[in-house]
Amino acid sequence: MTVFDAIRLVGGLALFLYGMSIMGTGLEKCAGGKMESILQKITSSTWLAVLLGAAISALIHSSSGTTVIVVGLVNSGIMQLSQAIGVIMGANIGTTVTSQILRLADIEEGGLITRLLSPSNLAPIFVAVGAVLFVFLKSPRKRDWGQICMGIGLLFTGMESMMQAVSGLQNSPLFAWLFATLQNPVLGLLAGTLITVAVQSSTASVGILQALSSTGLVTWGSAIPIILGQNIGTTSTSLIASVGTSKAAKRTAMVHVYFNVIGSIVFMGAIYGAKAMIGFPWWSDTIGMGEIANFHTLFNVAATLLFLPFTKLLAGLAEMTFPDKAGEAPALEIPLLDELLLSSPSVAIQQAKSAVETMARSAYANYCEAVPVLYSHDAETLNLIQQREAVVDKLEVSISNYLVKVSDRQLSERESHAVNELLHFVVEYERIGDYAINVVERSGEMFDKEIVFSSEARRELALVDGAIREILEITLAAFLADDLRRAEQVEPLEETIDLMIETLRDRHILRLKDGVCGIENGIIFLEILTNLERISDHCSNIAARIVGEESDDSHFDAHEFRRNMHDGLVPDFNELLHHYQEKYYAPLDAGAADAAAAEQAAAGAAAGKAAI
Secondary structure, three states: OOHHHHHHHHHHHHHHHHHHHHHHHHHHHHHOOHHHHHHHOOOOOHHHHHHHHHHHHHHHOOHHHHHHHHHHHHHOOOOOHHHHHHHHHHHHHHOHHHHHHHHHHHOOOOOHHHHHOOHHHHHHHHHHHHHHHHHHOOOHHHHHHHHHHHHHHHHHHHHHHHHHHHHHHHHOHHHHHHHHHOOOHHHHHHHHHHHHHHHOOHHHHHHHHHHHHOOOOOEHHHHHHHHHHHHHHOHHHHHHHOOOOOHHHHHHHHHHHHHHHHHHHHHHHHHHHHHHHHOOOOOOOEOOHHHHHHHHHHHHHHHHHHHHHHHHHHHHHHHHHOOOOOOOOOOOOOOOOOHHHHHOHHHHHHHHHHHHHHHHHHHHHHHHHHHHHHHHOOHHHHHHHHHHHHHHHHHHHHHHHHHHHHHOOOOOHHHHHHHHHHHHHHHHHHHHHHHHHHHHHHHHHHHHHOOOOOHHHHHHHHHHHHHHHHHHHHHHHHHHHOOHHHHOOHHHHHHHHHHHHHHHHHHHHHHHHHOOOOHHHHHHHHHHHHHHHHHHHHHHHHHHHHHHHHOOOOOOOHHHHHHHHHOOOOOOHHHHHHHHHHHHHHHHHHHHHHHHHHHHHHHHHHHHHHHO
C-alpha cells in the first residue's frame, strides 16, 4: 500500500462520513421535526418504542445520532428513562440498514439492472440528481431531497474510493498477519471499539470493515469480534452527549452502554462457547460485505430480543450507577438545553419549545397563587413563588441564547419561522410572570401597612381574578397543543376583561373621591388592576401568534385579525363575547347594584333610629 493509497483511503473515509452526515441532515429536514414529536408520544409500549427507534435510526443512518437525540429529550424532561430504553434498543437495529445498503458493492456481474445497482454506477446518478435539485431549484423541500440524494451518492463514492485504496493490501503479508491476530477475541473486540470511538459512528466503522473485506483477507474469525467491539465503541457518543446533563440523561446514556456491552459479551460467550464445543468449519473462511451486514443485523436484533424482558433491569443498573443522594430535596428543575443537539435544528427547536412550556406553566402557577396570597401573606407560598420566578427568569435568558445559536444554523423556512415565534413566546410569558410577581409584591406592602380591602373590593377582585385564570388556562392549553380553536376563544374574553377593569377603575376612583376608600388602599387596588390587564393583553398577543402560525396566510396580521374579530367577521366571536360578559361582567354589575341597595338600606335604618 503506497502513500497515495493511504491518501485515497483517508479521502474516501472523509467522503463516506460527509455523505452520511448530509444525507441524515436532509432526511431530518424532510421529516420537519416529526421524528421528535413521535418520540415524545411514546408511552408504555416498549415494542412500539423499539420500532420507532429502528425507523428513526434507519432514516438518519446513525444509532449514535438517535441516542444523542434521546439523551437530549430526557435531559429536557420531554421523555422519561423508561420510554427511552426501547428507543435505544431499536436504534441499534436501525443503524444496520446502512451496512445492508453498502453490501450492494459486492455486485460485480449480471444484467443491466443488476449492474445499475452497483454503487460505482449509482453514485454519479445520485450525485447528479441531487445537484440539480439542490442547486437549480428554490423549493426548500426539493432542495432537502437534493441533499439526501447527494449524501447517498457521496456515501457510495467514499466506499468505492476506500475499496480501491485497500485493494493492494490483499498481497500484503503484514495485513494478512494483522487480521490473523485479530481472531483473538479480546484484540478484535478492542480494535472494533477503538476504531468506532475514533470515527464516532458504528455505521462508519462497519463500512470501513466492509471495504477492507474486499481484499479477501478478512475472515469470519477476525470480523466477528471487531463487529461486536464496534457496537461497544458506539456508546462513546452518548456518553459524551451526557456530560453536563441532568441525572436522568446520564442514566439514559448508561442504559446504552450496558445494553451494548452486556449484549456483546453474552453474544461473544455464546459464539466462542459453541465454537469450542462443536467447531465452525467456516471460521477461517473469508467474509464478504453481505455476510458482515447480515451478522451486524443478526447481533442487534438478537440482543434486542434478549433484553426486551429485562428493560427494568437495565434501568435499575443505570440508577445504581447514578443513584439519588440521601436527603436530596426535590427542587424545581430547570430544563437544560443541550448544545449537542444544535446539529439537529428540528430537535433543538423542539427542546426549546419544551423549555418555553415549562416557563409558561411556572408563570401560570405563580399567577394562581398571586391574588390569594394578597390576603394570607403565607411565607411558604411566597418562597415557592420566588423559586418559580427564578426558573422563569433563568429560562428567559437560556432559551433566548439557545434560539439565537439555533438561528445561526442552516434552517429551513419553517424552522426559521418557528425560532422567531418561540423568541416572541419567551418574551410574552416572561412579562406575564413579571406582572404576576408585581401582584404578589403588593402582598408584602399590604402586610407591612396593615391594609385590608373592603368586602366589595375583594368581591370585585375575585371576579376579575376568575376571568384572568380562565384566559391564562385557555392560552396555555392553546400554546401546548397549537390549538387554533382555543386560541380564538382568548380575544372575546380579553375584551370582557378590559371592560371589567375599565368599569372597576372608574368605580374605585369615585370611591376615592367620596372618601369611602383610603388613598393607600385605592392606589394598591388600582395597581393590581393594571397588572391584571397587562396579563390579559399578553394572553391576547400569544393567542394571535398561535392563530397566525396555523394560518395559511404568510402575511398574517395580528392587529387586522383582532379588528376583524371585533367587527364580527370571525365566526363565534360575538357569541363568545356575550357568554363571557354574562359570566363575568354581569355579576360585577349586579353586585354593584346589590351593594348600592345595601348602602341605601343601611342609611335608611340609621335615619329611622335617629328619628326615634
